[in-house]
Amino acid sequence: MMKDIVVNMIKIYGLTDRDWMSFKITSKRSITYHHIIKTEDGGKTTIRNGALLTKKAHNLLHCIEYNDLAMYKEINALFQIINKNKCGKEELEQIRFLILKYLDTKEPIPKDIERSYTKKMLLECSNENKFKIYV
Numbered sequence: 001m002m003k004d005i006v007v008n009m010i011k012i013y014g015l016t017d018r019d020w021m022s023f024k025i026t027s028k029r030s031i032t033y034h035h036i037i038k039t040e041d042g043g044k045t046t047i048r049n050g051a052l053l054t055k056k057a058h059n060l061l062h063c064i065e066y067n068d069l070a071m072y073k074e075i076n077a078l079f080q081i082i083n084k085n086k087c088g089k090e091e092l093e094q095i096r097f098l099i100l101k102y103l104d105t106k107e108p109i110p111k112d113i114e115r116s117y118t119k120k121m122l123l124e125c126s127n128e129n130k131f132k133i134y135v
């Protein structure tokens with residue numbers, strides 16, 4: 001069952017084919033809620049504190065947290081801007097850049113993520129956006 005908050009956030013932010021880390025959304029059911037400010041740091045399970053991530057992206061994000069805390073914080077700061085502005089073309093691009101940077105290091109990644117495939121997927125997304133016209 002999808003959490004109500006995820007359903008509400010999909011309504012507010014719209015459902016594109018990518019999550020907030022530019023991972024392809026293959027099914028609505030794969031979307032999870034990420035706390036931008038952690039529960040243990042006083043973060044609430046509210047729309048304002050949430051980011052929408054596929055399970056795969058979410059696993060990668062917490063893997064980044066474990067291995068590169070500074071980068072994890074940077075990504076969350078960008079989520080906060082996207083959340084506040086209800087969009088974030090620039091921020092999504094910066095997040096892709098950070099993930100690519102992480103994937104280029106030899107830091108560990110979750111088992112269900114394929115390094116070169118993920119890099120290709122993110123670069124494709126960057127290129128697509130370069131040619132899109134935003135109104």
Ligand SMILES: [Zn+2]
Nearest residue numbers: 033034035058
């Ligand atoms: Zn999370």
